[in-house]
Amino acid sequence: MSRQHIVVAECRDxxxxxxxxxxxxxxxxxxxxxxxxxxxxxxxxxxxxxAAEALAQxxxxxxxxxxxxxxxxxxxxxxxxxxxxxxxxxxxxxxxWLGHTAIGRDLAxxxxxxxxxxxxxxxxxxxxxxxxxxxxxxxxxxxxxxxxRAFLMDAPAVVTVRPNNFAPAEAIAGAAAPIRSVPFxxxxxxxxxxDVVQRVSGTVDLAEAxxxxxxxxxxxxxxxxxxxxxxxxxxxGAVGASRGAxxxxxxxxxxxxxxxxxTVTPDLYIACGISGAVQHLAGMSRSRVIVxxxxxxxAPIFGIADYGIVGDLFEVVPALIAELSGEF
Amino acid sequence: xxxxxxxxxxxxxxxxxxxxxxxxxxxxxxxVINPYDEYGLEEAxxxxxxxGGTVTVLSAGNDKxxxxxxxxxxxxxxxAIWIRTEDSSGDEHxxxxxxxEAVRRGGFELVFAGHLSVDNGAGQVAIxxxxxxxxxxxxAVVACEVGEDGTVRVTRDAEGDSESWEVPLPALLTAQxxxxxxxxxxxxxxxxxxxxxxxxxxxxxxxxxxxxxxASARTTRLGLASxxxxxxxxxxxxxxxxxxxxxxxxxxxxxxxxxxx
Numbered sequence: 001m002s003r004q005h006i007v008v009a010e011c012r013d014x015x016x017x018x019x020x021x022x023x024x025x026x027x028x029x030x031x032x033x034x035x036x037x038x039x040x041x042x043x044x045x046x047x048x049x050x051a052a053e054a055l056a057q058x059x060x061x062x063x064x065x066x067x068x069x070x071x072x073x074x075x076x077x078x079x080x081x082x083x084x085x086x087x088x089x090x091x092x093x094x095x096x097w098l099g100h101t102a103i104g105r106d107l108a109x110x111x112x113x114x115x116x117x118x119x120x121x122x123x124x125x126x127x128x129x130x131x132x133x134x135x136x137x138x139x140x141x142x143x144x145x146x147x148x149r150a151f152l153m154d155a156p157a158v159v160t161v162r163p164n165n166f167a168p169a170e171a172i173a174g175a176a177a178p179i180r181s182v183p184f185x186x187x188x189x190x191x192x193x194x195d196v197v198q199r200v201s202g203t204v205d206l207a208e209a210x211x212x213x214x215x216x217x218x219x220x221x222x223x224x225x226x227x228x229x230x231x232x233x234x235x236x237g238a239v240g241a242s243r244g245a246x247x248x249x250x251x252x253x254x255x256x257x258x259x260x261x262x263t264v265t266p267d268l269y270i271a272c273g274i275s276g277a278v279q280h281l282a283g284m285s286r287s288r289v290i291v292x293x294x295x296x297x298x299a300p301i302f303g304i305a306d307y308g309i310v311g312d313l314f315e316v317v318p319a320l321i322a323e324l325s326g327e328f
Numbered sequence: 329x330x331x332x333x334x335x336x337x338x339x340x341x342x343x344x345x346x347x348x349x350x351x352x353x354x355x356x357x358x359x360v361i362n363p364y365d366e367y368g369l370e371e372a373x374x375x376x377x378x379x380g381g382t383v384t385v386l387s388a389g390n391d392k393x394x395x396x397x398x399x400x401x402x403x404x405x406x407x408a409i410w411i412r413t414e415d416s417s418g419d420e421h422x423x424x425x426x427x428x429e430a431v432r433r434g435g436f437e438l439v440f441a442g443h444l445s446v447d448n449g450a451g452q453v454a455i456x457x458x459x460x461x462x463x464x465x466x467x468a469v470v471a472c473e474v475g476e477d478g479t480v481r482v483t484r485d486a487e488g489d490s491e492s493w494e495v496p497l498p499a500l501l502t503a504q505x506x507x508x509x510x511x512x513x514x515x516x517x518x519x520x521x522x523x524x525x526x527x528x529x530x531x532x533x534x535x536x537x538x539x540x541x542x543a544s545a546r547t548t549r550l551g552l553a554s555x556x557x558x559x560x561x562x563x564x565x566x567x568x569x570x571x572x573x574x575x576x577x578x579x580x581x582x583x584x585x586x587x588x589x
Contacts, residue, residue: 105467
C-alpha cells in the first residue's frame, strides 16, 4: 500500500530551516516504493516565496503552499487548520513529519490528537526494517537511555525529528517538483498573539546550532559570558549554559542545556567552567565532539570530553579567540 | 476558580538511569514530581491563594505516582486523582484520553501541566488533552496572569523569543522553567495532606476501553538500551597559548569540527 508522507516546512527569517531538510531526509529514508512525499509550506502572504522553489529541489513529489497573512505568527489552532487544508489536496492516509522546534513540538500533538493519531516525538533515528516497519530511536531521560519505538497503526501518524540528527536532504540538480497553492479560510483563533519580542540576541538557535559554547558556574557573572559569546560568534555558534549558571542568574533560562532545559547534539560542544553534573551531561553528551575547559582536573565533564584543558576559562577562552583570529 | 494540574512522577534528574534487560531498573532511585509539572502546580496554588477556588492534581501512572500526588497535596493541592495504569510512559494517545475525560468530569476552568516530562520528554500529553477538550492552549509559559474578564495573559518562550498571548478560559497552559520558584511542602502541609482525598480511578470507570479500537495505543516500545559509553579523551598539556593552538589544530584536522566563517 502506498502511503502519503507530508513534511511540514518551517522558515526562519525567510529561509527554510535546516531541520526541514533533515525531516525530508528522514521521511525519504523511511519511504517504501510507491510512497509519495509532499512538503507543506505555510507562508504569511509575504516575501519568502523562494522557500517553495528551494523545497521543490529537495526530492519531494510536490510542494503545497498555504499562504495567508495570519500564518505569519504561530497560533496552534490556525496552524493545525492550515495543515489540514493542505492535506485535503492529498491522499487521506497520511504520515506527517515535523521538526521538533518551538513550533513543531507545540503543533504536532494538537494535530495528532485531532487525527486520533500516534506520535513519535523528538526522534533521533528512523529506519525501515526488513518487514517494512519503521523503527524510531528516541532519547529517554534526556539521553540516559535510548528507546526503539514503532507505530501500531500505519496511518495517520505524526513524527517530530530532533534537529542535527539526520543529514539534510541535498538539492537535486534539475529537480523541480510541482508547486501548488491551496485555498485557506482560517478559523477564528481563540489565542490572540499580541507581541513577539526577540529576547536572546544572536541568530543561531541553540537546538540547531552546529557549535555551542556553554558556560557554567565557573563563568561567575553575566559579564563572564562575554568571551564565550565572542568565541561563539567567531565559530558561527550559539551560547548555552548549565543549570548552575542559570540558577545563579548569569543568563536566561532559555539557554539552559540539560535534562531540564534543552537537549542538544551539535558538531562541537565547548563546556567552559561546567563541572558536568549528571543532569547537564544528559543534555549534551550526544554532541559529536566535546571540549572541556575547567580549573578542576577531577571535574566529571573531563570523563566524556574528547579534548580537555585544565585551566582558567578566562585565560583559555581569550587564547582560543586569539588563535582563531590569527593574533598569535 | 477550580484548577486542575496534570502531573507525572519521574526519576529525579540527579539520579543515573540503569537499563537492564530492556527495562529501567532503579529500585533505589528517588522519584519526584516532574519539575516542569511542579512549576504548573506552584502557579495553580498561587492563583488559588489570591483568587480562591480549588486545586486538583491528576496523574495517570503506576504505583510510583502516589508519592508525587501526596507531595502535591502537602504543597497545598486540595484533592488528588490517580488514574492507575501499568506504565507511566505509555502511549500518549491513550494517556491523554484518560486525563481529558477526568478533566471533563471535574468541571475545571484552567488546567496547568508541564512543558514536557524529564523522563519520556515527548511533550505530547498536555497539548493533546487541550485538543481533546476542544480548549485553546499556550505552551512553554514563563509568566501568566488571569484577568477578571476570563482572559489569561501569558508570556511564552519560543526558542529565545518572548511571545505575549491572550487565551480565553477555559484553557490549558504548559509551564516552562522560569515561571516561578516552587515551594517546599511544610511540615503542617505534610500532616494535613494525610487527610486530603486521594481518589483512585481506572480506565473502566472513566468509560475508556484502552484494549482495542479508538482508545487503543498507537505506538509501542520495541526496546530500551543504555546509550553507548563515551570514553574520556585526552587532556592537553603545556602553557595556555600552546594548549589553545593545539586544541584549534586538533579540532581542525583530527576532529574536523571547525568550519570558520
